Amino acid sequence: xxxxxxxxxxxxxxxRIYSTDIIKSQLDEINQNNKQILGYYNxxxxxxxxxxxxxxxxxxxxxxxxxxxxxxxLETPQGKKLTEDLNSGFNIAFNISGIGNIDNNGIIxxxxxxxxxxxxxxxxEI
Numbered sequence: 001x002x003x004x005x006x007x008x009x010x011x012x013x014x015x016r017i018y019s020t021d022i023i024k025s026q027l028d029e030i031n032q033n034n035k036q037i038l039g040y041y042n043x044x045x046x047x048x049x050x051x052x053x054x055x056x057x058x059x060x061x062x063x064x065x066x067x068x069x070x071x072x073x074l075e076t077p078q079g080k081k082l083t084e085d086l087n088s089g090f091n092i093a094f095n096i097s098g099i100g101n102i103d104n105n106g107i108i109x110x111x112x113x114x115x116x117x118x119x120x121x122x123x124x125e126i
Contacts, residue, residue, distance in 0.1 A: 001073075003055075003094045005116065006066040015106040018096075023066055026098075026113040027058055039071070039094075039116040041082045046097070046115055052078035055116050066096070068116070085120060093121040 006012065008020040030037065037055040044050035057069035073079045086092060100111030 001071045003068050003071055004065055005055075005058075005068060005094055005096050008060060008064040008066060011106055016102060017105070017107045018066075018111065019107070020060060020064055022100075022108060022111050023113075024060060026111065027060070030058065030113070037068075037113065037116055039118055040097075041078045041118045043117070043119060044078055049076075050078050051076055052082045052118065053116075068094075082118060090120045092118050094118050 006018055006023065008018055008023055011017050029035070037058065038046075038048075038051045039053035039055055040046055040050055041052040044052070051074060053074055054072045055068040055070070056072060058066065059069065060066050073083050082092070095117055096113055097115045097117050098111055098113040101109045103109070
């Protein structure tokens with residue numbers, strides 16, 4: 001499954017702007033250190049017992065969209081719930097989760113990507 005995570009360089013629904021440069025630096029670190037990006041479902045706390053999926057092959061496409069080319073849904077309780085909801089036709093939105101600074105203009109700096117959140121939604125735009 002290929003998913004869209006974030007449109008770089010424009011405000012998202014929360015008014016935050018993630019530059020291509022800051023996201024690219026995170027992707028470089030992930031790739032250099034062979035880090036796995038863990039995913040969580042429906043606002044579950046970010047603990048190992050709540051991991052639902054692993055996002056793989058992250059990249060920024062030609063349009064500045066951060067995408068994950070592969071999502072491996074795990075056989076965990078949260079992963080099974082995610083699979084069940086996908087199979088039932090629920091709309092699932094995916095977004096990045098991390099820590100960093102935000103200025104008065106919504107521009108993110110000193111960002112560290114920590115995971116990906118998935119949640120059911122009626123309508124979601126990146």
